Amino acid sequence: MALCITNTMSGKKEPFVPLTPGTVNMYVCGVTVYDQCHIGHARALLTFDVIHRYLRFLGFDCRFVRNFTDVDDKIINRANEEGIAPEALAQRYINEFHRDAAALGLAEPTVEPRATEHIDGMIALIAALVERGHAYAVAGDVYFAVESFPEYGRLSSRSLDEMTAGARVEVDDRKRHPMDFALWKAGREGEPFWDSPWGRGRPGWHIECSVMSTRYLGQPFDIHGGGQDLVFPHHENEIAQSECGTGKPFARYWIHNGFVQLAKEKMSKSVGNILSIKEVLERFDPVALRLYMLTTHYRNPIEFSEEGLTEAQRTVARLYETASRAERLIGPSPDGAAESGPMDDFRGEMDDDFNTPRALAVVFEELRAVNRLLDEGHTRALDGRRNGLRAMTEALGLMQAPPERFLEERRRSGLARLDLSEDEIRRMIEERNAARRVKDWGQADGIRDALKEKGVLLRDGPSGTTWELAE
RNA sequence: GGCGGCGUACCCAAGUGGUUAAGGGAGAGGUCUGCAAAACCUCCAUGCGGCGGUUCGAAUCCGCCCGCCGCCUCCA
Numbered sequence: 287m288a289l290c291i292t293n294t295m296s297g298k299k300e301p302f303v304p305l306t307p308g309t310v311n312m313y314v315c316g317v318t319v320y321d322q323c324h325i326g327h328a329r330a331l332l333t334f335d336v337i338h339r340y341l342r343f344l345g346f347d348c349r350f351v352r353n354f355t356d357v358d359d360k361i362i363n364r365a366n367e368e369g370i371a372p373e374a375l376a377q378r379y380i381n382e383f384h385r386d387a388a389a390l391g392l393a394e395p396t397v398e399p400r401a402t403e404h405i406d407g408m409i410a411l412i413a414a415l416v417e418r419g420h421a422y423a424v425a426g427d428v429y430f431a432v433e434s435f436p437e438y439g440r441l442s443s444r445s446l447d448e449m450t451a452g453a454r455v456e457v458d459d460r461k462r463h464p465m466d467f468a469l470w471k472a473g474r475e476g477e478p479f480w481d482s483p484w485g486r487g488r489p490g491w492h493i494e495c496s497v498m499s500t501r502y503l504g505q506p507f508d509i510h511g512g513g514q515d516l517v518f519p520h521h522e523n524e525i526a527q528s529e530c531g532t533g534k535p536f537a538r539y540w541i542h543n544g545f546v547q548l549a550k551e552k553m554s555k556s557v558g559n560i561l562s563i564k565e566v567l568e569r570f571d572p573v574a575l576r577l578y579m580l581t582t583h584y585r586n587p588i589e590f591s592e593e594g595l596t597e598a599q600r601t602v603a604r605l606y607e608t609a610s611r612a613e614r615l616i617g618p619s620p621d622g623a624a625e626s627g628p629m630d631d632f633r634g635e636m637d638d639d640f641n642t643p644r645a646l647a648v649v650f651e652e653l654r655a656v657n658r659l660l661d662e663g664h665t666r667a668l669d670g671r672r673n674g675l676r677a678m679t680e681a682l683g684l685m686q687a688p689p690e691r692f693l694e695e696r697r698r699s700g701l702a703r704l705d706l707s708e709d710e711i712r713r714m715i716e717e718r719n720a721a722r723r724v725k726d727w728g729q730a731d732g733i734r735d736a737l738k739e740k741g742v743l744l745r746d747g748p749s750g751t752t753w754e755l756a757e
Numbered sequence: 758g759g760c761g762g763c764g765u766a767c768c769c770a771a772g773u774g775g776u777u778a779a780g781g782g783a784g785a786g787g788u789c790u791g792c793a794a795a796a797c798c799u800c801c802a803u804g805c806g807g808c809g810g811u812u813c814g815a816a817u818c819c820g821c822c823c824g825c826c827g828c829c830u831c832c833a
Contacts, residue, residue, distance in 0.1 A: 297761095317833075318831090318832085323833090325833095326832085326833045328833085330833035331833080333833090358831095359831085360831070442760080442761090443760070444759075444760055444761095444828095444829075447759095448759050448760065448829080449759085449760095449829065512833065513832080514762095514827075514828080514833080515827085515828070515833065516832080516833070517828075518828065518829070519829090519830090542833095543833070544833095545826090545833075546833085547826080547827095550826070551826085552827065552832090553832095553833095554832065581770065581771095581780090583770085583771075586762085586770090587763080587826070587827080591768095591769080593768075593769085593782090594768090594769060594782090597769080597781075597782055597783095598781095600782085601781070604795090604796095607796095608796090635771095641771075643771050643772095643779085644772085644779065646770095646780065646781080647770095647771075647779050647780035647781080650780055651779095654796095654797080657795095657797065658796085658797060658798090660797095661796060661797055662797090722791080725791070727792070730791090731792070731793080734792095734793075734794090743794065743795090744793085745795055746790075746792095746793080746794075746795095747794095754795090
């Protein structure tokens with residue numbers, strides 16, 4: 287089965303055929319850098335990280351561009367409030383973004399362009415639009431004339447009439463049509479500006495993505511992605527600008543991820559229910575967050591759930607413990623050949639519009655199979671299955687560190703939150719094992735309970751007693 | 758008002774016309790263990806918001822109703 291993708295443009299699942307065999311060009315709208323990223327951003331980031339990883343897993347040479355929008359009204363307003371330069375504010379949040387991205391374990395994009403580095407390209411595209419009669423200048427502003435593009439509204443499947451009827455559209459006499467949008471904004475005092483044929487000013491919101499995507503990927507390119515909320519107006523406007531400016535089609539497959547909800551509600555500033563990535567990662571493992579996100583299909587809404595994250599945390603430990611057990615028994619061989627049956631199943635599910643919930647079902651079945659073989663000490667059969675499990679979890683970005691190192695790190699960071707040292711735990715385990723040797727079960731169980739009270743769980747195995755932290 | 762999505766077991770969540778409705782968690786029983794824990798094994802929805810309809814056959818298609826959510830304004 288070949289890869290199929292639900293294309294927002296058609297609303298249907300379509301076989302994915304890249305423009306150039308073996309290569310995928312993908313652009314994903316990044317963030318406007320004026321504030322901390324929240325878990326809604328995390329979902330979009332993780333969704334496209336998994337898509338990116340999976341495309342590479344399939345062997346595609348995947349060129350992945352994710353931008354920063356670093357000139358915008360919100361940035362200017364926020365910078366003014368803080369009394370600092372917009373550039374400084376943007377840089378601060380670009381730095382913050384990079385920290386979050388690293389914490390989330392995102393694979394690096396091929397290019398990470400900034401809007402302010404592409405002003406020339408934007409001016410050129412706007413000039414082309416004016417020349418072709420798709421845009422008009424009014425007192426230093428330049429607007430896109432939506433009526434000049436019959437296809438306008440196709441992505442979001444609505445017509446200009448539907449958009450205007452009863453919609454909350456601001457009245458602006460300078461616009462020819464209420465839905466016309468700004469390509470270029472005349473500069474005001476105290477704002478960043480660039481010289482242009484229409485005077486000093488700055489770009490409108492959508493033009494930067496039209497320019498940066500095609501600058502690095504050509505036009506048309508294969509995949510354009512982003513959050514569901516960008517379908518209209520952002521992506522609709524990008525299409526209008528790019529197709530009218532060049533006369534060529536823009537992006538071929540449109541992918542949009544669903545929202546993160548908080549208490550059944552969309553997370554938004556106005557509701558005041560924002561949860562930053564940082565806050566969440568202070569309490570939950572990034573891999574657990576990733577796993578949790580993947581348990582719901584990327585197009586569906588997902589509820590932020592403490593219970594769900596805690597459960598995911600447990601599952602991540604299970605995954606790494608099994609991988610670690612296997613390494614101890616048969617050694618590491620992450621590049622070894624994988625058992626083909628389960629891998630085919632996994633690919634079949636992922637090929638079906640990146641159906642991660644089903645792909646995870648395969649992962650869990652393999653996890654059980656590997657544990658069974660481990661229990662039986664069946665080393666010969668183990669190798670292929672273990673390699674397969676490893677390959678699947680790596681393709682999803684769930685396994686990014688050697689298992690033992692991950693578990694060690696997890697213990698260390700968890701321990702930092704308890705008033706207990708590793709030595710102390712070892713000492714108590716020693717004490718308990720001494721009691722066990724003389725069959726003083728009361729004393730042994732007492733020590734175990736005391737540790738459990740502190741959040742340390744003991745496990746007696748044939749090769750001694752190990753411990754782990756409760757979630 | 759216009760456009761779109763969702764409602765599946767105690768919880769999360771796939772499945773969108775056809776043998777037994779994935780998977781995870783919880784729960785029950787079992788193997789192992791001094792007892793636990795972990796791991797493994799077994800069980801756990803004749804039913805998929807409700808009511809009609811189409812069909813040999815529907816969670817899956819159609820209609821109506823109920824409930825929830827998103828977009829139409831900055832938003833991942």
